[in-house]
Amino acid sequence: MDKRTILVTGASSGIGFAIVSYLSNLGYTVLATTRQLSGKNRLEDLESNFIYPVFPLDLTDKNQVKERATEIINKIIKGEIPPLEAVIFVAGGGHIAPVELMNLEHFKEELDVRLLSTVQMLQHFIPLLRKTKGKIIWIATPGLFPVPFVADIHACDNCCILLKKGE
Ligand SMILES: NC(=O)c1ccc[n+]([C@@H]2O[C@H](COP(=O)([O-])OP(=O)(O)OC[C@H]3O[C@@H](n4cnc5c(N)ncnc54)[C@H](OP(=O)(O)O)[C@@H]3O)[C@@H](O)[C@H]2O)c1
Numbered sequence: 230m231d232k233r234t235i236l237v238t239g240a241s242s243g244i245g246f247a248i249v250s251y252l253s254n255l256g257y258t259v260l261a262t263t264r265q266l267s268g269k270n271r272l273e274d275l276e277s278n279f280i281y282p283v284f285p286l287d288l289t290d291k292n293q294v295k296e297r298a299t300e301i302i303n304k305i306i307k308g309e310i311p312p313l314e315a316v317i318f319v320a321g322g323g324h325i326a327p328v329e330l331m332n333l334e335h336f337k338e339e340l341d342v343r344l345l346s347t348v349q350m351l352q353h354f355i356p357l358l359r360k361t362k363g364k365i366i367w368i369a370t371p372g373l374f375p376v377p378f379v380a381d382i383h384a385c386d387n388c389c390i391l392l393k394k395g396e
Pocket residue numbers: 238239240241242243244245263264265268286287288289319320321322323342368369370371382
């Protein structure tokens with residue numbers, strides 16, 4: 230147990246899955262969150278001793294976030310897995326639409342996944358990250374160069390940047 234633990238959200242596919250695969254190959258213990266069973270199965274197919282799927286975790290569900298976070302914190306406190314070195318927020322995706330046609334439920338979901346749950350997760354994990362002088366990483370779309378029709382993604386990413394400035 231020499232390398233530390235890294236928590237990655239949105240690990241079932243795309244960028245999150247690639248990060249999990251890369252970090253586990255380096256020997257980090259990786260807590261990989263997935264909302265769907267298919268994502269958990271995909272992670273288990275990698276047959277890595279370093280990957281711990283965190284399932285189910287729907288980031289729009291505050292109770293699930295609290296339950297999974299408590300389980301993780303207990304594992305770390307008991308020494309079952311190494312101390313937490315970083316949290317990498319990847320989950321999300323956005324819904325492409327111009328503002329006048331934007332589905333408000335989709336917009337709200339994106340805010341929940343990328344913004345509110347991020348704050349909730351940080352409230353749980355910052356005490357552990359302070360102990361290790363760990364890192365918080367957001368995978369974001371560069372809002373400094375906005376592109377049309379992805380207002381929800383840019384809204385979340387710019388709020389994350391403001392959150393960071395206000396830390
Ligand atoms: N791809 C790009 O070119 C690009 C560029 C810049 C930024 N980004 C950003 O990078 C992030 C990942 O992109 P990607 O292309 O890798 O996307 P992706 O393959 O669609 O993966 C999205 C991930 O988010 C998870 N997710 C979505 N809603 C969730 C929820 N309510 N609760 C928990 N997990 C949820 C999905 O989990 P399940 O499968 O389990 O539902 C999935 O693992 C996104 O935030 C995206 O905006 C992507």
